[in-house]
Amino acid sequence: MEKLENFLSSKLLPISQKLQQNKVLAALMEGFIRTSPITLGIALITIVGNFPVPGWTDYLTKIGIYPHVEAITNGATGVFSIYVVYSLAYSYAKQLGTNERNAALISLASFIMLMPQTISTIVVENGKNVDQVISGLRLDYLGGQGLFIGMITALLVTRFYAFLTKKNIMVKLPDSVPPMVTQSLAPAFVVTIIFVLVFILRVLFGLTASGSVFQFFIDVINAPLNSLVASPLSIIIIMELLAVLWFFGIHNAVLQGPLGAISMTMVVSNIAAFQQGQALPYLVPSVIYMGMYASGFMGFVTFFMIRSKSAKMKQLGKLSFIPSIFNITEPIMFGMPIILNPIFFIPQVFTQLIAGFVTWGLTTTILPVHLNPTMSLLPWTTPTFVKMPFSGGLNYTIIMVISMLIGIVMWYPFIKIADKKEYELELEAEKAKKQATDSQVVQAEIQA
Template structure:
């Protein structure tokens, strides 16, 4: 382990530091870190609202509370792309020495301008169901499905704003005008140019079959996966693709369609066979899916973070530990961050492959599993270590534990190197502050 960490320190860490020195990557990391209070703040309510207890959701619904839980969750994660756009544009503008607030607001406005602003709904008119278009924004594009487009908008619009600002395309006002008014009015020509380009982009994508850049992106990513059959290898391919896309900021929600079709096909098919006493048609794919999910359990790594050297990792570990037990990984993804951090590309992408093929091999050889597929319907916040014994007994539990342990040993060296690096940075900053205080 120590030799491997030495290799990471000697080879990967310098490369990672060099990449993080890039203004775009530095802005991405800062932008995502600044969204951490939202993901951590919502974790408690998310856990309470989806507590893994039979009938819990119905209890909250009968008490008139569940709708409010959903509203709070949607107000945070349901419009998370909005926070990403503003935070990322602000961070990138700071890197480019441009006006941060103007860049963030212009980027946010451009994001909304590109978005579909009507949805079709069915209403009753004269006793007949009629399709009607109403003005509305879809939470799908404001949430997970819009994160990647939001990232592109924030980076490109901010870069364009900074470039045009450097060309002095601003309205010059007298020095007597308050600075707040000057900052607001001076970029009016620049904003006009940007919004005209956004208009052209919206028209261009409106001519496609998708109708918008958001739908176009979802179609391009999701459609090739819709033809995949439900098999162990298809589960591994999709989960690996999810991991890679998630690293680059493309939320799992983009692939929710094809993934949802496959997982529901497995669940419904297995439950039907189980109720009729027949062999489960998707037993092995179900175990593979569970193995990869167990490999994605971050609780052990978050606990190791609590014991880390750096204050950053220790405090983040304390805050993210309980959410991680309930499969809420966003605080770690955005807080470390893992997303777009070169240090964590290898464990993020290799873990699903290893745990997928490992669980596939174990269940078809020395650890055959008998599933109770009805347990699959438990809430997604059900801890993996609590769900698996109920779903597959001893053998499935052993497979899941093996996948968790393997995942931990894949991730741990990279976290250790990152923690040591953060500790060195903190020590250097503390020494610098002490010297400045002494000089003062």
């Protein structure tokens, strides 16, 4: 393992360092890290509100608590794209040497301007259901489904803002005007140009069948997958695509159409067959799905982080450990970050792919599983190491352990590499701080 770590370090670290010198990648990593307090802060409420105990959510709903849990969760993760747009634009503007706050606000405004601002609903008039369109912003696009478009908007608008600003297309104000007022009013022409382009873009996408850039992107991603049916290969394709897209910051919610259709087909058909004592029609795809899911369990990743040398990774591991047990991965995905981090490309992209084919081979040969599909109705926060043993007994548990071991083997060396890099950066920062302190002491002694 040590030889592998040394080999990967010698090959990966130089590539990673070179890539991270890129202003866009540097801004993306900083932007995501700055949003981590939100994902960490919401974890406890999310876990308590969706605790994996039968009837718990119904009880919270009955006493009137669950709507408030949803409100808090939506206020954090439901509009997460807003935080990413602002944070990413701010970080990128800093990289470009332009006004961070202006760039962040303009990017955020452009993002919302591109968004559909009407919602179709049904109202009751004179005892009849009537279709009606009302003004409003959909949480879908403010949350996971809008994340990728938000990232692109932040980067493009900030880059264009910096370009126009350097062309001195600014409102000239006298020196007597306070700096805060000058900074707010000076870019009026620049903002006008940007908003006109946003308007044109909105109109052009409005002419498409999708109706907006958000839905257009989702339709393009979903199009090749909508024709897939539930099969071992289709499950592997979709789960692998989720892993790849997640690495690039495209949230799983974008694929909720085809994934939801396939997963519901499997769940409903399997439960119906199980209740009638028949063979499960989607047994193998269901087992593969959970095998791949188990390999993506992030609890062992946070455990490795807790044992690392780097103070940053150690602390982030401690904060992310409990959420990861309950399948809440956003703190580590955005906090490390894993998203768009070259060091973690291999484990993020290939771990579940390997686990999928291994699970497929095992369950169709030496480890046949007798599955209880009703366990799939447990809350999504149910720990994987609880759900799988109760769902399929010993063989399913063995498959779970093998899948998790694949995840451990895939992630461990890369966590060590990242830890080494972070630890070296912390030592350099500490050394620079000590030198600065010593210099101040010397200057103070000279002045004395």
